[in-house]
Amino acid sequence: MLNLLEKELQQTYQEIIAIKKDVGDAMNLFREAQIRTTDSKGGTVSNYQYFIYPFKGFTLANQGIHNTLAKYLAEMIPKDTEVILSIESDGIGIATLVAAQLRLPLIIAKTFHYDVECVTFSQQTGYYERTMYMSKALKNKKIAIVDCMASTGGTIVNMVKAVESINQETKITGIYCVNDKSNYRQKSDTFEKYDYAYLFDTYIENDKVLCSMSSRFKDVFWADVNHRFYNITERLAEDVSNKSRHGYGVGATLVNSETFEISAWGYRRGHVHAEQDALSMLKNNTPDWEEHEYMLYCTMEPCTYRNGKYTPCSHLISDMPQLKWVIIGQKDVADNRICGNGIQYLVENGKNIRLMATNEKFYANQNIFQETKIENEEMMLEPGLSFA
Numbered sequence: 380m381l382n383l384l385e386k387e388l389q390q391t392y393q394e395i396i397a398i399k400k401d402v403g404d405a406m407n408l409f410r411e412a413q414i415r416t417t418d419s420k421g422g423t424v425s426n427y428q429y430f431i432y433p434f435k436g437f438t439l440a441n442q443g444i445h446n447t448l449a450k451y452l453a454e455m456i457p458k459d460t461e462v463i464l465s466i467e468s469d470g471i472g473i474a475t476l477v478a479a480q481l482r483l484p485l486i487i488a489k490t491f492h493y494d495v496e497c498v499t500f501s502q503q504t505g506y507y508e509r510t511m512y513m514s515k516a517l518k519n520k521k522i523a524i525v526d527c528m529a530s531t532g533g534t535i536v537n538m539v540k541a542v543e544s545i546n547q548e549t550k551i552t553g554i555y556c557v558n559d560k561s562n563y564r565q566k567s568d569t570f571e572k573y574d575y576a577y578l579f580d581t582y583i584e585n586d587k588v589l590c591s592m593s594s595r596f597k598d599v600f601w602a603d604v605n606h607r608f609y610n611i612t613e614r615l616a617e618d619v620s621n622k623s624r625h626g627y628g629v630g631a632t633l634v635n636s637e638t639f640e641i642s643a644w645g646y647r648r649g650h651v652h653a654e655q656d657a658l659s660m661l662k663n664n665t666p667d668w669e670e671h672e673y674m675l676y677c678t679m680e681p682c683t684y685r686n687g688k689y690t691p692c693s694h695l696i697s698d699m700p701q702l703k704w705v706i707i708g709q710k711d712v713a714d715n716r717i718c719g720n721g722i723q724y725l726v727e728n729g730k731n732i733r734l735m736a737t738n739e740k741f742y743a744n745q746n747i748f749q750e751t752k753i754e755n756e757e758m759m760l761e762p763g764l765s766f767a
Contacts, residue, residue: 421509
């Protein structure tokens with residue numbers, strides 16, 4: 380069983396590395412995109428500056444990367460959405476992939492009505508304007524608008540108005556884009572009162588495209604990463620760990636924060652606790668472990684006391700400055716001396732915590748028993764996001 384789990388650990392690592400590479404490669408495609416300036420042809424901006432969207436079909440961009448982006452964009456879309464709506468031409472690619480991910484119908488607003496009952500609206504970009512036709516097959520449905528990007532925002536605003544004009548029962552669940560290019564409008568997390576989310580922040584400055592992951596993308600990316608690493612950690616608890624006196628097994632996994640390599644793992648057996656086991660494996664098998672930072676995944680809240688001469692796991696973890704994030708499955712509700720106190724001890728000693736059972740996050744030096752406002756949560760996000 381342990382040999383099989385070791386293979387699964389390696390497979391999990393390979394899957395996450397492939398995803399991480401796709402996201403990094405996508406950011407590079409934006410950063411390396413060619414920049415153009417054009418005179419207005421009925422648009423809203425004189426000398427409109429734009430970049431060649433990497434997936435518009437004018438470059439040799441890997442469509443596998445596009446598919447990875449679609450999976451994450453699909454995660455942002457509300458579950459009650461019934462139809463994906465987009466507009467030709469650059470939005471068709473991402474909208475098709477997202478609709479396929481969600482197994483939903485796709486409606487495309489086009490320049491010709493095909494003698495189908497439609498609502499008309501103006502596609503108003505920074506440098507041109509044209510009349511578009513949107514099928515009324517959307518009537519009475521819950522719709523998510525999906526497009527490649529928002530720049531001036533004119534097209535999306537007019538799409539929203541077109542949908543709203545169909546009838547009151549036709550609802551918009553949100554607007555979702557691959558990237559938000561904010562050179563020509565103020566950034567916001569809403570569009571015409573509707574939820575607005577996107578994967579990348581982009582901006583043209585000094586003839587270069589700046590690109591970074593949006594905070595919403597970081598959230599769904601880390602939810603996916605944590606889910607994958609936690610699942611394999613849970614397998615250690617369920618399949619190889621001894622059971623505690625309360626009837627549960629415990630597993631632990633240590634992951635390199637930058638490379639995402641699974642550096643060590645452990646499980647409860649006898650007097651050896653899972654976190655203790657994983658930390659020992661790291662120190663014994665990784666000569667340069669002190670030069671790296673790690674994330675620790677554990678299925679149960681680390682203990683705050685041990686019988687006899689053993690050091691509590693929360694203390695062992697706190698003694699490692701290389702550990703910045705601890706991802707915990709659940710609080711130890713079976714032991715009142717540990718429940719909540721293990722997490723509090725860790726945050727008091729400089730650790731950031733994510734609790735998988737409730738998706739709560741607790742930050743270093745925060746009192747978890749009091750409501751605390753984090754002024755700059757963006758700076759507190761998990762590591763490993765540079766994609767250098």
